[in-house]
Amino acid sequence: MAHILIVEDEQSINDLIAMNLELVGHTSEQVYDGDEALVCLNNHTYSLIIMDVMLPGLDGFRLMEHVDQDTPVIFLTAMGNLSDRVKGLKLGADDYIVKPFETVELLARIDAVLRRIQRATPLFSLDGTVVNLDSRVITVDGSEIEMTLREFELLETLIKNKNIALSREKLLHLVWGYDYIGETRTVDVHIQKLRKKLNWDSRIKTVYKMGYRLEASP
Template sequence: MAKIIVVEDEAAIADLILMNLKLVGHTGIKVGNGNDVMDSIEQYKPDLIILDIMLPGKDGFTLMKEIEPLEIPVIFLTAKEDLTDKITGLKLGADDYMVKPFAIIELVTRIEIVLKRYKVNSHTFMIDNLEVDLDAHIATLNHEPVELTTKEFMLLEVLIRNKNIALSREKLLELIWGYDYMGETRTVDVHIQRLRKKLCLDDKIKTVFKMGYRLEVPR
């Protein structure tokens, strides 16, 4: 998958991000001082950078001016929620801007969106006899196409992009059906059952007790 540098001086936050990036297949390193960032970029050659603004040494805005010519995608992750700061970050060339505190699933999703924009990741997912082309929206099982509804494929894609991460029914409803969906979480259960049956994923899509579901794949 992708190589990611997490520029964050709060070690607990950086470690949390790296742990979850590893769960979905990425690799990464953390950098806690702005003065060390450019050397780390040169040595590690990342596909994406998660960049805090308030750092010891060089701040995020100063670093962004140096990173921008390298054409490496950047997501600002900061406690600075002022609109002016967000506009400044985006004008300097950042691809996205998230404010702390944040939901880790939202960060992972935004990372995938930015990587897809830069065509960093392979968008074919394979497990056992199942192959899923996320760009073409095609799933094949034992080399035979499987017919999925739009919502079923969207659910499958969310599970794939967040593999090995437990997702609540409420979060799945929000991501697939939208904030204003008036239905019940039972809708998620029904679609999960369909995916399990159609794609032979009974032993891969795990039920997380009193929460939701997780697509479990080898790491």
């Protein structure tokens, strides 16, 4: 699951994208102009940005100057001529989709970009803890630690959704593979184990009456 920023001034298109992202398990934040998007970029992190070029306020090309280089961007725009597409890609966009578009194609492009990013960044480092998502080797201050399969899968889920609040029910579904049936204590127990093993008491935050969030912002 990814947390995606949608920057699109046409509300019907913005809502359609958000609805389909939710259907496939992603979360999203919706904004409708470039100035509002700039505020979001300065205050939050995202797994991916879907952005129109022609926007009220700052346009999409100018917004690219404020996007972290590690955050993938898909331009979604009616500007389909070759020079605009080349410009967008040269600015660092990962893909460029011309309106009108098929929702299934957009979702496939999103999935492809996210998979490329995940393959390119198998290491996650935070406060002396380094997690290799490929080899599943975890070190804390240089010393390798042991972790059960379920503990690692919970850790991996938190990392892939860093800075996003996840409910206990959602964690049960993503990690244990079943829906909420009235017992979420197993999530709490495993969270406590992760906090202790990784020295992440201040990083894995309890979200009141909801669940947990891995706080990985600088």
